[in-house]
Amino acid sequence: MSGNDIIPFRRVAIIGVGLIGGSIGLALKTRRLAQQVIGMTSREKTARLALEMGAVDEIAASIPEAVRGADLIILGTPVETILKHLDAVSTAIDRSDHLEFPIITDVGSAKQKIVAKGDACLPGMFVGGHPMAGSEESGVVAANVALFLGATWVFTQTAQTNPESLDRMIGFAQALGARTLVCDPIEHDRAVAALSHLPHLSAFALTQVADEMVAAGHEIIQAGSFRDTTRIALSSPALWSEILIQNAEEVLCSLDRMGRFIDELREAISLRDEARLQQAISKARQAKERFSRD
C-alpha cells in the first residue's frame, strides 16, 4: 500500500505525548491523516505544549476518556509504562462503543514482552511498532513533523497479528515518510540489541572512562571520534534503563559478542601483533563498508 491511498483515521488516541508521540500527532494533523487527535499525558506542561504546538486537538484526562471511540490507539510512553497501559487500554475499551475494534500499536524499543502482552490482552487488535527515529533529545518540545522521514519503522508480526491491521499500520507509517519493515518480536529484539542497545552501552562506558580521566586530573583532548561515538550518551537515563532491562537477555548476549571481539583486539595489541590487529580492523572496515551501502 503506498502512502497516498491510506484511509484516514477518525479518532487517534496518543497515550504519552513525548518526542515520538508528539511527532506522530503533528504529522497526522499536518498530513490530514486523522480527523481528530486526542493526547493523554499526566504532565500538565506536556499537555499545554502539545496543544500549543498543534500536536493534539484535545487532551484527555484518563485512558478510558482518551480511547473512547478511537479507531487507532498509539502507546507512546517508555516501555515499562506501555506494559501497564496495555492492561488499562484493554479494560477501557468499551467494545459496545466501537463499530469496529480499534487498532492498538506502540512505539517501544523492545518488542517481545510488549507484543506478548498485547497479543494476550488485546487479541487481534494489537500490532507492535517501533519507529526508529529517536534521538538524544526527548519530550514533546523536540517533536517535529519530519521526524519519520526516511526512518525505519518496524512492525511485528505474530500468529495473533491481524493482517489487515498490519497492512493499515504499514500504510500509516509510510504516509508519515518512514520505510517499513515487518519482523517477529524476537528477531527485532536481537537486532536492536546489537545495532542500537549495544552502541548505547558503549557510549555510556566511553563517556565514563573520559569522566574518570577528568576526575583523576588528566588532560582531556576531545577528538571527533569521541564526539561521534558518545553523542547518544545524552540519551534519557530513565528511558534507556527501562529499554535495556526489558531487552536484558538479548542485550547481555550482545555484550558477550562484543566482549569476544574486544578480547581479540586486546590480545593482538598486548602481543604487539600488528598483522593480527590489522586483520581484525580490516574485517570491521569491510563490514562497515557493506553497511554503508545499505
Add this chain to the structure above:
Amino acid sequence: MSGNDIIPFRRVAIIGVGLIGGSIGLALKTRRLAQQVIGMTSREKTARLALEMGAVDEIAASIPEAVRGADLIILGTPVETILKHLDAVSTAIDRSDHLEFPIITDVGSAKQKIVAKGDACLPGMFVGGHPMAGSEESGVVAANVALFLGATWVFTQTAQTNPESLDRMIGFAQALGARTLVCDPIEHDRAVAALSHLPHLSAFALTQVADEMVAAGHEIIQAGSFRDTTRIALSSPALWSEILIQNAEEVLCSLDRMGRFIDELREAISLRDEARLQQAISKARQAKERFSRD
C-alpha cells in the same frame, strides 16, 4: 603569538603527503606561509596528485633531497614510518647547508616513542605534533585546506624542547586555523588512548558484532546510533594497527577502564536493577553534558 604575525617558512619539506601532509601543504601555499613546499612520497600516484592539487611545489626523490635547505621538516607518514624517518632525517641533515637548524615536527597520533626518539636523534630541533583532524578518509585525494579549522593541534614539550621552536610551531598551527594545546608526551598518549583510540576499538568491535549477526542470517536494522558509533570503523587498518600498537600500554589501560564500566552496566542489567542502571547512565549523561560544553 597570533596567527597573523607568523614568520613564513622558506622551504618546508613534507615527508609523507597523505590526508594530513597534503592538507598542510595546501594550507601553507594558500595562506602563503611558505615560499616553497617540497613533498616526499614513494608513491607515484600520490606524487602526481599532490602536484596537480597544488599541495606541493615539487616532489623530492629522497629524504636527503627533500630536507636540503629546509627550515621546517614535517613527518607526515604513519607512526611506525615516522620512527624510521627520524633516523633518515637526522642522517640527511647536512648541518653545513643550514644557516640555522631546521625545526622538525611530526603528525603522529601516539607521541611517547616518537618524541623520545626525536629528542635523542635531533636534539633541540624536534617538536612533536599531533593535529587532531584525521577522519575515516585518507590519502592526499581527501586533503583540503580547511582540515585544521577549529581542530586541536597538540604539541609536546619535554626538557629537550626548544621553547622558540615550540612557539613557532604554535604560531604555525594557529595560522592554519587550529587551536593549540601543549602537553607532555605521556599525558598526550593517555588522553588520546581514552578519547580517540578507545572509541576506535569500540567502533571496530561494534561493527564486528553486526557483521556476525549478518553472517548468522539475522535481520539487521541500522539505527542512527549504530551509524554514528561506527563511522570511524572506516578508518585505515594499516594506520590504526600501527597507532594502537605504538600506544599499546595506554590503550590496554583504557580498555581495562572501559571493561570496568561495561561490567558495571552488565551487572545492573543482569540483576534487572533499574535504579542502579539508571544511576550509571545518568553519570555518563552528566559527564557528556559537561564535555559538550567544552
